[in-house]
Amino acid sequence: xxxxxxxxxxxxxxxxxxxxxxxxxxxxxxxxxxxxxxxxxxxxxxxxxxxxxxxxxxxxxxxxxxxxxxxxxxxxxxxxxxxxxxxxxxxxxxxxxxxxxxxxxxxxxxxxxxxx
Amino acid sequence: xxxxxxxxxxxxxxxxxxxxxxxxxxxxxxxxxxxxxxxxxxxxxxxxxxxxxxxxxxxxxxxxxxxxxxxxxxxxxxxxxxxxxxxxxxxxxxxxxxxxxxxxxxxxxxxxxxxx
DNA sequence: CGGTATCCGCGTCGATACTG
DNA sequence: CAGTATCGACGCGGATACCG
Numbered sequence: 001x002x003x004x005x006x007x008x009x010x011x012x013x014x015x016x017x018x019x020x021x022x023x024x025x026x027x028x029x030x031x032x033x034x035x036x037x038x039x040x041x042x043x044x045x046x047x048x049x050x051x052x053x054x055x056x057x058x059x060x061x062x063x064x065x066x067x068x069x070x071x072x073x074x075x076x077x078x079x080x081x082x083x084x085x086x087x088x089x090x091x092x093x094x095x096x097x098x099x100x101x102x103x104x105x106x107x108x109x110x111x112x113x114x115x116x
Numbered sequence: 117x118x119x120x121x122x123x124x125x126x127x128x129x130x131x132x133x134x135x136x137x138x139x140x141x142x143x144x145x146x147x148x149x150x151x152x153x154x155x156x157x158x159x160x161x162x163x164x165x166x167x168x169x170x171x172x173x174x175x176x177x178x179x180x181x182x183x184x185x186x187x188x189x190x191x192x193x194x195x196x197x198x199x200x201x202x203x204x205x206x207x208x209x210x211x212x213x214x215x216x217x218x219x220x221x222x223x224x225x226x227x228x229x230x231x232x
Numbered sequence: 233c234g235g236t237a238t239c240c241g242c243g244t245c246g247a248t249a250c251t252g
Numbered sequence: 253c254a255g256t257a258t259c260g261a262c263g264c265g266g267a268t269a270c271c272g
Contacts, residue, residue, distance in 0.1 A: 008218055009215075009218065010142060010143055010146050010214070011221065012213075012214045012216070012217030012218030012221055013142045013213060013214040014143075015218075015224055015225075016213045016217030016220075017136065017142065017217075020133065020213075021137055026129045026133065030129070038253085039253075040253060040254075050246055050247070051254085051255070051256090052246075052247090053245065055254085063227055063228065064228075065227065071254090076253050077253050079254065079255090089216065090216060093212040093216035094129060096208070096209040096210075096211070096212050097128075097132045097210060098129040099209065100132055100205065100206060101131040101132030101135075102124055102128030103128075104202065108131055108180055109131075111180060138264085138265095140265095154234090155233075155234055167236090168236085168237095168267090169265060171234085171235065171236085172264095191233090192233050193233045193235085194233075195233085
């Protein structure tokens with residue numbers, strides 16, 4: 001029943017890419033993988049991201065239970081973001097793809113520079 | 117130098133997601149993984165895709181040397197698409213992510229149905 | 233059969249300004 | 253510091269019609 005397994009595989013892939021597909025998501029994921037960070041730290045670490053997109057992606061990842069958000073209401077405000085266990089497994093699942101990308105990155109770039 | 121390796125890893129991930137991020141790309145990839153197919157077969161196999169997107173994604177994958185295009189000019193016209201060796205390695209790299217998606221798909225869907 | 237060309241809606245992304 | 257609100261540009265993706 002290889003055919004049935006394909007569909008499952010592909011739909012799993014779709015789901016995963018949906019989680020990770022946003023422009024800054026993998027970057028957020030990886031950065032958070034380094035350890036717990038506050039909102040401001042995250043923003044500085046991901047230099048170039050707008051607050052809007054950072055919040056938006058953070059909320060989505062939070063909803064998907066990939067990141068954990070812990071707010072400390074007070075003065076000054078302090079919110080800490082960290083990876084959940086599920087987030088950790090996602091990073092592991094991403095590793096082979098990251099390695100593949102590493103191995104082919106330069107070739108891809110030159111191909112696109114030449115023809116695209 | 118974990119910090120340097122992170123950047124490499126992330127940029128590799130970005131490159132990979134760029135290759136595979138289009139709406140139908142993984143599906144095309146997987147379908148072609150089953151074996152060589154003609155344009156029409158591919159279109160029927162990926163029921164619902166418009167010709168425009170199929171061609172567009174096919175061209176991009178071809179440019180990235182993920183798929184191979186072989187045209188037989190004649191009557192009737194016949195064009196066959198197949199996976200390259202690189203395409204094969206990409207599918208392998210995608211497998212853990214697909215498994216992860218499978219394992220979490222239902223949870224993700226219910227989370228999104230509830231809150232999103 | 234295997235494309236190409238064109239139009240258009242919609243969601244994504246960025247910039248900017250404002251709030252508790 | 254950690255957001256929220258709003259606006260506008262842009263590109264993806266779908267539908268349709270046409271070409272070799």
